[in-house]
Amino acid sequence: MAAVFEGMLEWFPRRRPPPPRTSAGAHSIAATPAADGVDRISALPDDLLRDVVSRLPVRDGARTAALASRWRGLWRSAPLVLSDADLRLPPAELEPARAAAAVGRVLADHPGPFRAVHLTHFSLASVERERDLAEWARLLADKGVQDLALLNDSSPIRGRRLPADILRCASLCRLFLGSWTLRDTTGAEVFNQLKELRMFSTDMSDGFLDHMLACSPELEALAVIVSRMPKRICLRGQSLQCMLLWMSAADELAVVDAPRLAETKASPSSIVPSVKILALRANFGVFKEVNMLPSFLRCFPNIDTLHIESAIDGEAMGRHHAKFWREAHPIKFLKSTVEKIVIHEFRGDRSEFEFLKFIAKHAKKLQALLLVLTREKFASAEEADKITHELWAIGGSKWGQQMFGVAVGA
Template identity: 55%
Template sequence: MFSLIDVDGVRSAFPGGHFPGDHPTAPSLSSVVAETPAADGVDRISALPDELLRDIVSRLPVREGARTAVLASRWRGFWRSAPLVLRDDDLLLAADGGCASPDAAIGRILADHPGPFRSVHLSHCSLTSGERELGDWGHLLAAKGTQDLVFLDNPPLPRRFGDAFRGASLRQLPADILRCASLRRLFLGTCRFPDIAGAPRGADVFPHLKEFSMLSAQMSEQDLEHMLACSPELETLALIINAMPKRIHLRSQSLKCMLLWTGVADELAVVDAPHLERLILWQTAGDYRPMKLKIDGAPELRVLGRLHPRLHQLQIGNTIINAETKASPSCIVPSVKILALELCFGLSKDVNMAPSFLRCFPSVEILHIVSSRDGEATGRHNAKFWQEVDPIKCVKSNVNKIFIHEFQGEQSEFGFVKFIAKRARKLQFLVIVLTKETFASACQVHKVNCQLRALTTCSWAAKECQVLVVGPKLDCTWSFAKASDLLVKDPFW
């Protein structure tokens, strides 16, 4: 029933950052040739069908792809006729020459290659000639069938801290990008989205766009709402470290995944999103007032978190959830199966709200609790509070896995563990993930083990439950890829 497992370095819940369309750089043509063993001197590659050769050329770094034209007369037209993958990383200063800034080379390639562009990844541009050059690029990207676009501008440093997030020094993306009907994935960074609020409602801005992400960028709430309405195939929306619109209202008939990471908005409302499956929030609460989170039209919402009962004001339908809220059909979201909460167990404000939040999601099967530390924490273990909590349906009847992250070994945390032990009838796994500080001390680990073993001698509601104590995750960086991948059942683990 009880075991200690060190998984530090074995698995990572959040592998490194990810840009849409960001794939490992393909090997250079010279390295491939160098590694190819000598044979009988026969050029068998050139004998391959044209279609296959174009595919090979399109997967090479752009510099290497262009060089294939000198291999033989057979290869001369393939670079211009192959769908192009353009990454400015491949155009940076190299040992064999080139230019320190890739801007000039990018301009030539965009102008000379007829397209289509399978993927364009621009993250090292200086754009010394400013808006005119950027406007030319926008026109060419739209005209030549770009499918995936990653654009991170490098604007001048802001005069004052925070100016970049208010848009004072951010360049505006050229409006021509809005005419790029071929786009499937779009990732924008450190720029301002063009004004589209005045565009006709009937016209699709991005008719085939599947993923849209913004990093440290600016977009008005009217433009965001208009884009959602005019992108009929959009499935994933991610707003990352942004100057958030004050109100984010999700109205989309296609959206499946929404990520809001390290940004503060006054209100996030799921108004009409019939196919939304996951809503992931991380560090989204303000310092002075809670962010309003309204959930209304989301009948397929299955994954939700991380909610903070003190810093998020949860509203379901017309009901604002508070510590006295009782479960009723009007204030529950029965579709949610995976829920993540962040609690400070030593703070009464958090502990008092936690049961009400849990009652709103009666069908939860996997529950993640992040044990946070707060300067206001009283240090009380709240044992009496958890002993007197009325039954919570999801804990009593549905939860089969509970993960407690950042476990510090405080009495307030053990009070919650004891509550779970006595109430969760279908619990199969209780996973305790220690903090780095706790796991680094053999004495602390032994203390946690002893206290948990003492609990296992009590009468547990779930007789076959396994209690696992694991070490901290080695890599805690957030992963866009994992959070937005709907094939990953549990993005919090």
């Protein structure tokens, strides 16, 4: 559990502690002049100096303008990196209004672009902060923020809506939202650069997540942590590779169109023990999908009902892959928990029957197996009888007489 929790923390913005205070008369190493008195740092090219300045805590970066005329315009021309942690120094850490005013001045004074803005250390719940945040959201959108974290540093807020302008930040590459109600997506941009979307303690409307996935074609990683979610989650995204669902309940999780996510290998970090009913689509005649299927199923060790739609799109059915299914390792839920398996659009192809042999060999607690035939197969009494006969030949005496069912698809 500790390893899993540590992994979850990686999805949170890194919080940098405030810089240490020095006693009167103390000197830092940076303030110590070179032995020969030559200022070699100021001789560096502007591009390199801007990169150095942008990596400093924002307070120190802004102060470099006072060093010399050579440094005067560097902070304003360097991409901004702002963490409110760098502004929480005494007495500001005791006065949220002063910290908020400092954030507002930085966002207004810097012309952009904003490389990273993390507002995670003070509450945004008051009326005053709501007005501040509305203005900050406008500035973030206008000045091209790339990495944005907005976390209310208080108990979860139910009813405090995310400012609409946040969803106008089309330049976003990473977005972390904590303790917000997520409802309206009117006017939201297409996030062509968004790679990571992380949400903590949020209250989502049914359409919010669907909209974000549809508007983020390059999204690779999605995390939903301790959040109130829609009952049905439909994962779509050609680039989506990783999803973390932590202490957030949904009645149904459907991987609708996420080919890179479907190739996930089972591991302690990818197992989803809470799923009881799983539905998926697979072409039993295509080896790439057949090879992926056991690995994907191992991510769901506690399934009691499994639905599989036997697909033929993409490539025609051909090989039956009997050797693969004979040598495939057992899957945990087949041995211990699954009670019902339904195969939809069943055509009676040899590749489908090879999968049924695998089930017959390993499904120890199976109580019901239903084959939903295509209309074409069901319309022919001869074809339906042939499928039923072969099904009994695979496992009839072992499974019992009340287990099998053959029906027509809708």
